[in-house]
Structures are given as C-alpha cells and as structure tokens.
Amino acid sequence: MGTRTAAERREESRRAYDAYLAECPARQLLDRLSDKWVTLLLNALADGPRRYAELGRRVAGVSQKMLTQTLRGLERDGLVARTVTPSVPVRVDYALTPLGVSLLPVVRAVKDWADGHIEEVVSAREAYDAGADAF
Amino acid sequence: MGTRTAAERREESRRAYDAYLAECPARQLLDRLSDKWVTLLLNALADGPRRYAELGRRVAGVSQKMLTQTLRGLERDGLVARTVTPSVPVRVDYALTPLGVSLLPVVRAVKDWADGHIEEVVSAREAYDAGADAF
DNA sequence: CCGTATCCAAAAGGATACTG
DNA sequence: CAGTATCCTTTTGGATACGG
Numbered sequence: 001m002g003t004r005t006a007a008e009r010r011e012e013s014r015r016a017y018d019a020y021l022a023e024c025p026a027r028q029l030l031d032r033l034s035d036k037w038v039t040l041l042l043n044a045l046a047d048g049p050r051r052y053a054e055l056g057r058r059v060a061g062v063s064q065k066m067l068t069q070t071l072r073g074l075e076r077d078g079l080v081a082r083t084v085t086p087s088v089p090v091r092v093d094y095a096l097t098p099l100g101v102s103l104l105p106v107v108r109a110v111k112d113w114a115d116g117h118i119e120e121v122v123s124a125r126e127a128y129d130a131g132a133d134a135f
Numbered sequence: 136m137g138t139r140t141a142a143e144r145r146e147e148s149r150r151a152y153d154a155y156l157a158e159c160p161a162r163q164l165l166d167r168l169s170d171k172w173v174t175l176l177l178n179a180l181a182d183g184p185r186r187y188a189e190l191g192r193r194v195a196g197v198s199q200k201m202l203t204q205t206l207r208g209l210e211r212d213g214l215v216a217r218t219v220t221p222s223v224p225v226r227v228d229y230a231l232t233p234l235g236v237s238l239l240p241v242v243r244a245v246k247d248w249a250d251g252h253i254e255e256v257v258s259a260r261e262a263y264d265a266g267a268d269a270f
Numbered sequence: 271c272c273g274t275a276t277c278c279a280a281a282a283g284g285a286t287a288c289t290g
Numbered sequence: 291c292a293g294t295a296t297c298c299t300t301t302t303g304g305a306t307a308c309g310g
Binding site: 028029030031033034035036039040075076077078079099102103105106109110111113114117118120121123124125127128129 | 165166169170174175210212237244246253258259262263
C-alpha cells in the first residue's frame with residue numbers, strides 16, 4: 001500500500017460511475033435517445049410502416065450501416081417491429097410498436113421545441129460569436 | 136464526361152444532405168440535444184445555479200474537458216448563463232436562462248418516459264437476446 | 271431487395287499536466 | 291477554483307464489396 005494514488009483513484013472513480021449507470025435506468029435509455037438517427041427514424045415511422053429502402057430515402061444522409069444498426073437497436077428495445085415477407089425479392093417492413101408509439105409524443109416535443117425556438121438559438125449564437133472575436 | 140459515377144454521386148449526395156440540414160432548423164437543435172452531457176447538465180441545473188466543480192460532481196463521470204466543452208456550447212446557444220465573480224479564487228456560476236428553462240419540460244419528458252418504460256425495454260432486450268442465440 | 275462484413279478515416283472523449 | 295492545452299486511445303461511422 002503506497003503505489004495507489006492515480007491508478008487506483010481512476011479505477012475507483014470508474015467503478016463508481018458504472019455503478020451509478022447501472023442503478024439509474026434513465027441513463028441507459030438516455031444513451032439510446034441521445035442518438036440522432038434514433039430520433040430521425042422514429043419520426044420517419046410516425047405515420048405508418050415503411051420499407052427498408054424507403055427509410056433510407058426518407059432520412060437522407062444515413063448510410064446502410066447506420067440504418068441497419070439503428071433499426072436493430074430499436075427492434076431490440078421493443079420500439080420497432082420488423083416484418084419479413086418472404087417474396088422474391090424479399091420485402092421487409094418496419095413499424096412502431098405500441099411502446100414505440102408511446103415514445104412519439106416525447107420525440108415530437110423535442111422537434112416542436114426546436115421549431116419554436118430555433119431563431120432565439122441562432123440569435124444567441126451570433127451574439128456569442130460576435131463577442132468572441134470582437135476588436 | 137465519363138469519369139463521373141461514384142465520386143460525383145457521392146458529392147451530389149453530400150451536398151443534397153447538407154442543403155437539407157441547412158434548411159431544416161430542427162436538425163441543428165437535434166444534433167445538440169442528441170448529446171448525453173447536454174441532457175444531464177440541463178437536469179443538473181434544473182433546480183438552481185451551480186458552480187463549475189459542483190456540476191462536475193453532480194453529473195458524475197464527466198471529464199473536465201467535456202464539462203467545459205458542453206457548458207460553452209450551451210452558453211453559446213443561449214441556454215445557460217455564465218457568471219464570473221472576480222474574487223480570489225475566482226468563482227463561476229452557471230444557471231439556466233429563460234430559454235433554457237423553457238427546454239426543461241422537454242428534457243423532463245424524456246426522463247419521465249424512460250423512468251416509466253425502462254422495464255418494458257429491458258424485457259424486450261432480454262427476449263431479443265434470448266432469441267438471438269437460442270439452441 | 272435487404273442486408274452483412276471488412277477496412278479505414280475522422281471525430282469524440284479521457285488522462286495528464288500546466289496556467290491565471 | 292476554474293479552466294486550457296496536449297496527447298493518445300476508443301468509438302463512430304462512411305465506403306466498398308459481397309451474400310441470401
């Protein structure tokens with residue numbers, strides 16, 4: 001006992017943080033909700049089921065990788081249902097589950113706030129930037 | 136004109152995406168809101184002004200770098216106000232602006248949804264994972 | 271059509287040390 | 291106390307090619 005100042009405190013801190021994460025359910029969800037593709041995909045599914053390629057077009061800018069990855073995550077969390085129609089070629093539809101639908105008002109609240117306050121934010125940014133490199 | 140299939144289409148796609156981003160105000164905000172530290176810090180400031188070190192302790196797991204970086208971003212967007220008291224040593228307080236306060240219900244809605252539905256999500260995850268590597 | 275797999279560049283973010 | 295600066299690891303995510 002003596003060589004235990006930085007390394008140990010780091011570990012201790014990390015463990016404490018992890019414990020906090022484990023006992024705080026909101027954090028896990030927050031980590032998922034704090035993903036731009038999640039929010040965008042939920043919005044894209046708001047008014048009905050969509051096919052895979054359709055979602056790719058609607059979200060505009062998402063790569064195949066992120067599209068699949070995000071959809072899998074949402075499916076795993078029970079927010080989205082995946083339906084495979086074994087035709088040739090295969091057809092896959094994604095739709096919100098009831099749980100996913102219950103999340104929709106929240107997502108919409110975010111969007112509405114953004115729409116309603118974007119101008120104030122932009123003004124604030126300009127004011128801040130103007131003050132930053134003034135004279 | 137002939138050497139313009141992949142590279143060009145990429146550029147075109149990127150430009151279209153950027154244009155979409157520019158004309159869609161919600162996206163810019165969404166990018167900011169899709170940051171776990173932002174949500175956590177807004178919650179930490181919910182019931183009054185806090186000092187820098189205090190926030191570091193309350194959020195638990197945030198590094199100095201991310202704390203400062205996130206606070207600067209929030210300040211720039213007019214969501215948080217930074218007040219310096221030139222004592223020795225210096226004292227700095229952060230508080231929500233009215234704009235920041237107006238965002239609070241939204242942030243709380245996210246937290247409330249998480250608290251109310253976390254169990255369903257966890258069950259869904261277990262069911263999904265059980266099916267994945269079954270037999 | 272709906273993905274998966276691999277590679278690789280870019281960005282996020284933590285650790286550490288130093289300053290006013 | 292409240293940062294800033296630097297380094298360096300980890301993660302993210304796009305491009306590409308291939309498979310069912």
